[in-house]
Every structure is written in structure tokens, then in C-alpha cells.
Amino acid sequence: MEITEKEAGKLEVILKAAQKKFAEFGLAKTTMNDIASELGMGKASIYYYFDCKESLYEAVISKEQEHFLQEIQKIIKPSVSAKAILKVYSKKRTVLFEYCLNLAKLNGEGLSNCLPFVKKLFDEFGQKEVELIKSILELGMTNEEFAPIHAGVEAEFICTMMLGLRQATKYKMKESLMTKDDYKILNSNMSKAVDMFISSIEK
């Protein structure tokens, strides 16, 4: 739909409140009422933009995805070495997931039981991340930093490893949210894994 500037501002505010509530209670336990209360608005104002909770959730995830990918795009510059980009990427990934709380949760619940549209959102994000890493690896081959490799296969591998390290951290954690110590261990494992990976493909 065409929206005015005022409406766009309101949409932004709704998305922010929804992001907060979904991050707090998850998709299943957040109601449109919770989000309306957070905003001090009537539910009707939200329904003007979103016909159901699920489409609002989808918009929140899309916004977080976009933010994540844009931030990562910023560090990919042909003038910087691919190795350095990969290292920054693995660090920034953890920091970004702290902002993208719903994306991170999506990234933490497992797919076998989730709703089909949530599964689709995750798959799309996963594919975009693989493409992103693939482009970094290709840059590294062009720069002759890396030996000739199957960039797509290696990108898939490093993404699986990063997903896995995050899952392992979440798996072992004692609280329901990651603590500072969990982040510290995750960051150190990520760096170690990425360094090992870089050594394995270096020229």
C-alpha cells in the first residue's frame, strides 16, 4: 500500500514495539494486545497495517534481517583483505545478533517444530548469509589470498560451523538468555574456528 510520511513513522514505531515484545515473549506468547499496550494505542491502529500477528512478526524479522545484512555489507570492501573481513564478520555476527533478538531466537529454536512461514524466513536468511560469505571467499581468491576453492561449498561449511558454535553455546547455557560469559566463550570459539578455517584455505 502507498503510505504517507506520517504513516511510515507510525509503522516504524509499531515495528519497534513489536520487536521488543516478540523478543521478550516469543511469537506464540505475544498478543496484539501486548503490542498495543506497549504503544499506548488501540489494537485497531496495528490492524490498519498488519492483518494478523504473524504478518507483523514477519515484518519484524525482515527488518532485523535487512539491518543485519546491511551492517555486514558495510564491512565488505574490495580494498580490505578477505581474511580481515572474515575475522570482523565472525565478531560482528555475534554483536548483531544481540540487536536482532528475534532473528537470533529464530536462529535458536530449531526448525523441525516451527511454523512453515518461520522456517521459510530462516532458510532465506541462511541462504543470504551463505551468499555473503561466498562473495568474501571469492574476493579472497581474486586477491590471491586463498587457494582455489569451491567458494559455495566452503561458505556453506563455515556458516554451519558458526551456526553450530552458537547452538552449542545456547545448548549448554544455564539461564534462558545468553550471559556475558556465554558471549565471551562464543566469541573466543568463533575467532578460533574462523582462524583455523582461514589457515586451511590460505595460499
Added chain:
Amino acid sequence: MEITEKEAGKLEVILKAAQKKFAEFGLAKTTMNDIASELGMGKASIYYYFDCKESLYEAVISKEQEHFLQEIQKIIKPSVSAKAILKVYSKKRTVLFEYCLNLAKLNGEGLSNCLPFVKKLFDEFGQKEVELIKSILELGMTNEEFAPIHAGVEAEFICTMMLGLRQATKYKMKESLMTKDDYKILNSNMSKAVDMFISSIEK
């Protein structure tokens, strides 16, 4: 309790049936009746050995753990290179988890929501696995295959990576059980990760 040979045989049969049923339905959804029906016994025969479902489950997990650790112990021989042992370990781990279905499930549900006694079982197993890997790394240092490293820290890292790769596979899978293709991808990722790890500590 002291048990006769006949009783030991019966215990073995109960554990086997329980292992099958728990693997099929999980701890929460398996009843003592399910296990008794599987055996064609009355429930009283099971209660003679186990006072509740949880203690039977604990016995099943202990049995699987023991089997797992014994099988792994078999491949640790001072005459074999530590590198070779690590490689075999990563392959054998996947195969063993197919037999140790309840241990594998325990290893796949996340700890934040599980019962305290299940968490304890997992933690114990995790610690034993770290110790096992640590002893392989120490062997490698004695053999002068590996550079001087903090064996405990590195063992913790490789265990986290293996747990993570398994979790990532489970996370992405479409079915509720791992398919042959899932195992193929997991095995290939495991080998790759272990090879990378070995290269990173080689002398």
C-alpha cells in the same frame, strides 16, 4: 542390591526394551506400561528393579554412556598416532550416536528446559568426553605430533565444535529424525573440522 544371574539377565532385557521405547517416544511420553507391554511382562516386574520411570531412564542413559566410552577407549592405543585416533574418533562418534539413541537425543534437546537429573547426566557425559579428548591430545604431545598446547582448553573447544556441528545438522533437518543425507553431511563436516583442528596444533 545383590542380584542373581537370572535377575541380571532379566535386567538386561528390561533395559533393552526401555532403551527402545525411550528412543521412540522420549522420556516424557513413555510410560512404564509401554515398556511392560513391549516385554510382555507385568509392570510389577519392572518396579522390582526400578522405583520410577526416571531411574529406569537414568539406567538406560548410563548403559549407553558406558557403551560409548568403552568403544572409544578401544581406539585409544599408545601405539597409534594421536592424529589417527582423533580422526577415527570423529567418525566413530557419529556411528555410536546411532546406537546410543537416547544419549543422542539427550544430546539434541537443549538443557535449559530439561529435568535437573537429565542435565546432570549430560554434564557428566560432556566432562567424560572432554577428558577422553584431552588424553588423546596429551598422547599427541608426548609423541611430539602436536605443539605444546593447553590440552584441556583445546579438548573443550573440539568437543564444543563437534556438539555444534551435530546441533546445526539437527537444527536444519526437515524430518524429526536424521536421514542418511543428514549423516553424510554431518560426517563430512566433522572430518573437515577435525582435519582443520589437527593442522592448527600440528608441530
